[in-house]
Amino acid sequence: MARATLSTTPMARVPGRLPASASSFVGRTIELASVTDALLSSRLVTLAGPGGVGKTRVALAAVHAAGDRLGHPVFVDLTRIPEGAPVALAVAEAMGLRGVRREGALDAILWWLDGGEQVLVVLDNAEHVLEETAALVAELLEGAVDCTLLVTSRQPLHVAGEHTIPVGPMLDDDAETLFWERALAVRPSLSVSTESRSMARELCVRLDRLPLAVELAAARMSVMTPAEMLPMLESRLLDVGSGSATAPARHRTLRACIAASVDSLGKHERAAFEACAVFASPFDARAAAAVAGASLENLEDLVTRSLLQPSVDSAGHTVFRLLESLREFAREGLDAGRLEEVQRRHLAWIAAEFGAERPLSVMERSRNGQAVDRLPDVRAALDFAVVAAPAEGLRIMGATRELWFRSAQDEGLSRAAGLLERHPTPDDARAEGLVTASVCHTSRQETEAGNRLAGEALAILDRDSAGAAAAFFYQAIARCLAKDTEGSVESCRAALDVYTKLGDTAGCSRAVGMLGMAAVWAHRDDDAIGILHEALDLAVAAGDLWAQGQILTYLGLAESNLGRAAVGRARLLEGVNAFAQVGDISYRGVALARLAALTVARDPTTAVRAAAATTRREGAGGRFHEIALADFAQVRSIAELLLGSQSFAAAWEAGEKLSFAEAAEELRAVEGGLQPGMLTPRELEIVELIRRGLGNASIARQLSLSVRTVENHVAHALTKLGLHSRSSLAVWAAEHEHREPRA
Numbered sequence: 001m002a003r004a005t006l007s008t009t010p011m012a013r014v015p016g017r018l019p020a021s022a023s024s025f026v027g028r029t030i031e032l033a034s035v036t037d038a039l040l041s042s043r044l045v046t047l048a049g050p051g052g053v054g055k056t057r058v059a060l061a062a063v064h065a066a067g068d069r070l071g072h073p074v075f076v077d078l079t080r081i082p083e084g085a086p087v088a089l090a091v092a093e094a095m096g097l098r099g100v101r102r103e104g105a106l107d108a109i110l111w112w113l114d115g116g117e118q119v120l121v122v123l124d125n126a127e128h129v130l131e132e133t134a135a136l137v138a139e140l141l142e143g144a145v146d147c148t149l150l151v152t153s154r155q156p157l158h159v160a161g162e163h164t165i166p167v168g169p170m171l172d173d174d175a176e177t178l179f180w181e182r183a184l185a186v187r188p189s190l191s192v193s194t195e196s197r198s199m200a201r202e203l204c205v206r207l208d209r210l211p212l213a214v215e216l217a218a219a220r221m222s223v224m225t226p227a228e229m230l231p232m233l234e235s236r237l238l239d240v241g242s243g244s245a246t247a248p249a250r251h252r253t254l255r256a257c258i259a260a261s262v263d264s265l266g267k268h269e270r271a272a273f274e275a276c277a278v279f280a281s282p283f284d285a286r287a288a289a290a291v292a293g294a295s296l297e298n299l300e301d302l303v304t305r306s307l308l309q310p311s312v313d314s315a316g317h318t319v320f321r322l323l324e325s326l327r328e329f330a331r332e333g334l335d336a337g338r339l340e341e342v343q344r345r346h347l348a349w350i351a352a353e354f355g356a357e358r359p360l361s362v363m364e365r366s367r368n369g370q371a372v373d374r375l376p377d378v379r380a381a382l383d384f385a386v387v388a389a390p391a392e393g394l395r396i397m398g399a400t401r402e403l404w405f406r407s408a409q410d411e412g413l414s415r416a417a418g419l420l421e422r423h424p425t426p427d428d429a430r431a432e433g434l435v436t437a438s439v440c441h442t443s444r445q446e447t448e449a450g451n452r453l454a455g456e457a458l459a460i461l462d463r464d465s466a467g468a469a470a471a472f473f474y475q476a477i478a479r480c481l482a483k484d485t486e487g488s489v490e491s492c493r494a495a496l497d498v499y500t501k502l503g504d505t506a507g508c509s510r511a512v513g514m515l516g517m518a519a520v521w522a523h524r525d526d527d528a529i530g531i532l533h534e535a536l537d538l539a540v541a542a543g544d545l546w547a548q549g550q551i552l553t554y555l556g557l558a559e560s561n562l563g564r565a566a567v568g569r570a571r572l573l574e575g576v577n578a579f580a581q582v583g584d585i586s587y588r589g590v591a592l593a594r595l596a597a598l599t600v601a602r603d604p605t606t607a608v609r610a611a612a613a614t615t616r617r618e619g620a621g622g623r624f625h626e627i628a629l630a631d632f633a634q635v636r637s638i639a640e641l642l643l644g645s646q647s648f649a650a651a652w653e654a655g656e657k658l659s660f661a662e663a664a665e666e667l668r669a670v671e672g673g674l675q676p677g678m679l680t681p682r683e684l685e686i687v688e689l690i691r692r693g694l695g696n697a698s699i700a701r702q703l704s705l706s707v708r709t710v711e712n713h714v715a716h717a718l719t720k721l722g723l724h725s726r727s728s729l730a731v732w733a734a735e736h737e738h739r740e741p742r743a
Contacts, residue, residue: 018060019060026170026177032061036062038165039066039120044161045149046153046157048155048166048167052211052213053168054167054211057211059122059152060075060122063120072117073120074091074095078133083128091105092112097112099407110144115657116146121148121149125152127155130153133151134159138159169210170210170211172201179218182219186221186222206230269298269301270333272288272294272295274334277334278291279346280379284313285318291342292345303320346377351381354400356396361506362507363506366582369402369405370406375403375408378396382415393415393419394420394423395429397412397432397433399432401432405439408621409443428467430460431460434471438453442474442481443586443621445624447478451482454478469499472492472494472511473492476492476495476514481625485521488514492514495511495514496512505541506538509535509542516531516532516558520554525558525562529555532555536551536555536680537705541708541709543712546578549588550587552574553571555568557572557590572592572598573591575588580664585617589617589624592614593611595610596663597634599670604638607635608639609651609652610655610666611636611655612654613657614660687730689702690714690729690733714726
């Protein structure tokens with residue numbers, strides 16, 4: 001893939017993108033100093049050592065201790081990818097480059113790293129993808145001069161220029177300190193006598209002073225003493241150590257420690273522990289119950305024994321994960337029959353989580369579209385489904401349709417196509433997959449395929465079903481982009497009819513919004529504005545941010561087409577904000593393209609930078625439609641005249657390093673302060689009525705709106721104007737001229 005056609009854009013480089021630890025870091029003074037010194041003098045440093053020796057903790061501690069001296073960190077957890085998988089894709093995803101294809105991943109990474117700032121890429125647990133990692137590292141060393149790499153692996157990469165630092169067992173005193181710190185945390189009353197200290201020291205020696213093994217042993221002190229554990233562990237050493245003679249001795253010892261903990265589990269706890277190996281990302285208690293059959297008591301027991309690691313996700317919920325060594329051990333306990341059984345339960349859990357087995361409202365599908373952190377488990381479920389349960393996989397593809405559209409359009413198309421090939425039966429499952437494939441084709445401007453697949457789905461579906469409404473809606477988009485205005489309107493009205501019968505307000509808002517979009521494409525901008533304001537009221541009432549973003553974007557296009565640039569810019573910036581909140585890439589790019597075109601005459605450099613950032617599409621895949629392409633062409637032609645070719649090229653190159661958010665902020669800064677025109681007509685009406693002293697209920701009656709819709713409009717107006725109360729809103733209204741509320 002040529003750099004010039006790469007469809008990605010870098011995320012903001014914020015320092016500290018490293019996983020936090022819930023426990024203290026003990027010892028390793030010498031190793032920390034060695035790693036820091038090596039990273040300051042070498043571009044490739046590999047921490048090599050056996051599993052469980054603490055390579056990851058040493059690496060993270062060294063990076064944290066060094067601070068900004070090592071550059072902006074990017075952490076790549078390679079345990080999330082299977083053996084032989086493309087490492088470059090994992091690195092690209094960690095950089096925020098979503099939807100990158102395998103063949104374009106290296107170019108995407110090199111482009112992202114080409115920002116003139118020092119970046120530290122941490123590749124953690126590379127042993128199962130050693131050759132792939134070595135090949136990628138060699139390319140990065142040659143092609144990205146501002147990139148330093150820190151790798152953890154059970155063996156060196158053997159790449160030229162590699163600085164290898166062996167990470168071995170802890171010092172005796174450090175291992176003992178670690179043991180007692182963790183043991184007393186789980187059992188504060190544990191006796192720390194001379195005898196118990198002696199036993200603990202011997203225990204650490206038996207465990208080869210490996211941190212993971214020491215921590216596992218310490219966790220068991222909740223139910224025993226060092227003296228009681230020592231003989232039990234000793235008997236296990238013989239059993240586990242009699243395995244492969246080619247396995248490293250410390251690895252066999254670690255397995256012995258893991259076995260000692262796992263063997264002490266009851267039947268149900270062990271089954272739950274082994275089943276948890278199927279999760280590809282952190283999981284909560286509900287997931288553990290559904291997939292692994294784990295009760296809260298089971299989870300508590302596994303956490304107490306350090307077999308599960310608890311943490312808190314971005315929503316404030318407790319989630320769990322298995323360390324890689326433990327995951328490997330757990331998965332080995334699943335024979336082929338049990339593994340398939342657990343994978344089927346995992347597939348069913350994903351289906352249930354996303355509502356794949358029932359009709360979904362538009363808002364439910366929209367919320368599914370924001371679950372980017374669930375993608376690893378969705379992918380794992382679909383990998384199993386394509387082989388064992390393609391119908392279930394197609395239903396999941398339907399339920400997660402907006403997730404693929406917003407985050408990974410090309411990957412979504414590939415997965416849908418593979419499942420459709422495996423399930424030719426014309427049923428509801430196939431129809432769901434056909435609609436998803438239609439959406440992804442249309443996002444690539446392959447409108448004929450998008451229209452055809454939506455039609456094929458409609459031939460299967462009940463015309464009054466939610467699935468049919470979605471098929472009509474996406475068919476309308478495909479027809480609109482193909483300039484079949486009459487066909488698009490026909491599909492829009494069909495979708496609106498079904499959504500109205502279903503009472504789906506968000507669906508109605510999208511269908512009406514699509515009618516407005518079709519009017520814009522037909523160059524009927526005055527008509528479009530009226531239709532789109534009607535759609536916006538519905539979208540606000542439904543709380544559908546995605547629909548608000550789409551409608552505001554097309555309002556911005558229509559207003560600017562009519563020469564009302566200030567209002568158009570305001571609507572477009574609101575659309576960008578809405579899309580940013582739901583993680584949409586495609587429509588946000590359309591808004592940014594027009595904003596750049598509206599800005600180019602006033603500030604050509606900013607416009608060029610924004611256009612360059614937008615063309616990358618932040619890795620979602622797909623292609624821009626001709627309205628956006630025309631805006632890009634306008635920016636290029638005007639900016640080249642105003643700046644000259646050399647300055648234009650410099651601005652474009654700088655803009656390629658911007659994220660969508662950064663581009664939007666630069667464009668917003670050009671506009672300066674807020675103006676009355678930045679409120680929508682409906683918001684202006686409501687603000688004027690507030691100035692007159694009406695409450696929300698009275699405003700709702702006068703404008704024939706729901707009270708909730710009025711409340712949402714008031715909240716939006718306050719946010720846009722930076723105000724905090726109705727009284728301040730009334731004062732603002734009194735200071736500006738407004739038209740009378742429409743009848």
